[in-house]
Every structure is written in C-alpha cells, then in structure tokens.
Amino acid sequence: MDLEFLFNEPIKEMQELSPGYDDHASDVWLVKTKKQEVVVRSSRMTEEPNNDFWWGCKKIFGIDPKQVYELERVNNTISEITTLPIPKVINKGKRNSKEFVIVERLNGNTLESFKNQPSTVLQSLGEGLARIHNHKKNYVGNPSGTFKISLEEFNQHLKDTMTELVARFYNKENEIQEKLVEIKMLLDKAPTPKSSTFVLVDMDPTQFLYDGKVISGLVDTEAYVIAPREFDFIGLEYVLDEKSALDFKIGYEKFMELPDLTKVREPYRYLYRLLSVQGDMDIDEWLGYKKLFYIVNQTSAVVE
Numbered sequence: 568m569d570l571e572f573l574f575n576e577p578i579k580e581m582q583e584l585s586p587g588y589d590d591h592a593s594d595v596w597l598v599k600t601k602k603q604e605v606v607v608r609s610s611r612m613t614e615e616p617n618n619d620f621w622w623g624c625k626k627i628f629g630i631d632p633k634q635v636y637e638l639e640r641v642n643n644t645i646s647e648i649t650t651l652p653i654p655k656v657i658n659k660g661k662r663n664s665k666e667f668v669i670v671e672r673l674n675g676n677t678l679e680s681f682k683n684q685p686s687t688v689l690q691s692l693g694e695g696l697a698r699i700h701n702h703k704k705n706y707v708g709n710p711s712g713t714f715k716i717s718l719e720e721f722n723q724h725l726k727d728t729m730t731e732l733v734a735r736f737y738n739k740e741n742e743i744q745e746k747l748v749e750i751k752m753l754l755d756k757a758p759t760p761k762s763s764t765f766v767l768v769d770m771d772p773t774q775f776l777y778d779g780k781v782i783s784g785l786v787d788t789e790a791y792v793i794a795p796r797e798f799d800f801i802g803l804e805y806v807l808d809e810k811s812a813l814d815f816k817i818g819y820e821k822f823m824e825l826p827d828l829t830k831v832r833e834p835y836r837y838l839y840r841l842l843s844v845q846g847d848m849d850i851d852e853w854l855g856y857k858k859l860f861y862i863v864n865q866t867s868a869v870v871e
Contacts, residue, residue, distance in 0.1 A: 629714020
C-alpha cells in the first residue's frame with residue numbers, strides 16, 4: 568500500500584500490524600519518517616457491511632467501518648474525558664474514495680487477556696471506563712449524531728433489529744429463533760434507559776495496550792457507539808473472571824457506581840450473541856455465562 572500521499576516527507580519504514588485474527592475490518596500500519604513514528608488506519612471494507620457484527624452495528628447504532636474519518640471525533644473526544652490514553656487523530660486523507668487517518672503511536676504491548684494481570688491494570692481500566700461513562704448523552708446511535716434513536720424508542724428499536732438479525736443470519740438455527748420470542752417479552756418489561764454514553768461494542772482485551780502496571784492505550788475504537796453503559800458491562804462479563812472483575816470494580820467505583828444489569832442482562836447478552844461479539848458460542852451456554860456484576864440492596868457486588 569502506497570501511503571506517501573498522507574505525508575509531507577518520505578516514508579523510511581512501514582510495517583503492517585495484524586490483530587492476530589482473520590476477518591478484521593481494518594488495515595493498520597506502523598509508519599516511520601524522519602520526524603515521526605505514527606499509525607495509519609483504514610477500512611478493509613469496500614461494500615456495505617454484510618456480516619452479523621457490522622450489519623447489526625450499522626442497523627442498531629448507525630456506524631460504518633468504512634467511515635474512518637469518524638475516528639477523529641471518537642478518539643479526540645474520548646481522550647479528553649478519560650484517564651485511558653487514546654491515540655489522537657493528527658491527519659487524514661482520501662485515495663480513490665477510501666478514507667485514511669494518521670493517529671498517534673502509543674507505547675505498550677497488546678493485552679492478550681484481562682485475567683492474571685496485576686490489580687493495577689484492571690483498576691486503571693475500571694477508572695478509565697467510568698470516566699468515559701460519566702460523559703452522558705440522551706440518544707442511542709453514532710458518535711457524530713447523524714443517526715439517533717431516542718432513549719424512549721430504543722427497546723422497540725432493539726426488538727425490531729433483533730428480529731431482522733435472526734431472519735438474516737440465523738434462519739437455520741432453531742434455538743436462537745425460539746429464544747427471540749422470550750427476549751422480546753423481556754425487552755417489553757425492561758426499563759427505558761436513563762442515559763447513554765460511549766460504549767465499545769466489541770469489548771476485548773486485544774483493543775488495549777498495557778505497560779505491565781496500567782492500561783497504556785485504548786487503540787481500537789472503530790466500534791464505539793452511543794448506547795447505555797450497561798452494554799460495556801455485558802461485554803466485560805465474557806472477558807473477565809472473578810478476580811479481574813473485583814479489581815475492575817474497585818477502579819470503576821472510584822468514580823461511579825456499577826449499573827444494575829438485572830433487567831437487561833439477558834436481552835443485551837442475546838444481542839451480543841447475534842452480533843457474534845465473542846464468536847459462535849451455543850446460545851444456552853452464552854446466556855448462562857457467569858454473572859460477574861450485580862446489585863444487592865443498592866450496594867454493588869461482584870460475582871453471583
């Protein structure tokens with residue numbers, strides 16, 4: 568890939584960075600010039616999203632991975648409200664209608680797992696996400712605000728989109744189809760979200776860097792949406808264990824109380840399974856996964 572058009576000086580060295588798994592949506596390069604060392608990001612997609620994750624994210628939240636320029640708004644906004652280092656967008660350019668952004672290079676190693684990490688790593692994650700969650704919005708949609716669903720309409724919007732997701736991607740999976748009826752009934756009883764915030768739909772340790780002591784970067788932000796903060800906790804329950812959840816809670820509660828997931832856990836988990844957030848786990852196993860965050864008598868606790 569020729570990236571010279573993005574720079575005012577010759578590129579001395581360029582290295583393609585892989586997330587370590589197939590079917591990722593972004594192309595990422597580490598680029599060195601005489602004056603700087605930066606990261607360039609672009610989308611691998613050239614057509615409309617057609618897999619369960621990106622089709623669902625566009626339908627529910629209005630985000631499109633091809634619109635890489637949106638990272639400027641997301642990264643530069645979040646970097647101002649959290650203690651987590653976020654790479655700021657420092658330049659952008661377009662070639663053959665394809666968008667590219669240049670972002671800061673952050674130091675640290677990719678975090679392969681949240682488990683068996685020093686307590687300080689999870690506490691820094693908890694505090695960082697709490698500061699993001701404190702930035703409240705009054706709609707569900709994309710960070711630019713070009714796609715908005717009111718909080719009052721969100722549960723119905725979720726029901727409608729789940730129905731479309733099942734018909735489009737799971738029309739041969741009877742267990743998922745049968746569960747949809749129950750999930751829609753639960754959403755009818757679920758409370759209207761009180762607020763929304765920046766939420767990372769594909770919450771996973773590999774989106775983060777760490778230096779051995781704390782989180783040193785949140786570098787993969789293309790799936791950030793505006794949604795109820797409960798979604799982040801749904802995602803976290805699949806990538807934490809009891810100890811890491813407790814450490815996370817300590818950091819989070821320095822700034823905010825935990826949310827009550829009781830009435831939304833099952834429908835939100837069902838949605839995340841439809842989006843294949845952590846792959847194609849059996850639906851009963853997925854919905855029955857260990858609960859790590861819950862509320863007892865208005866006092867937060869970890870592990871049920």
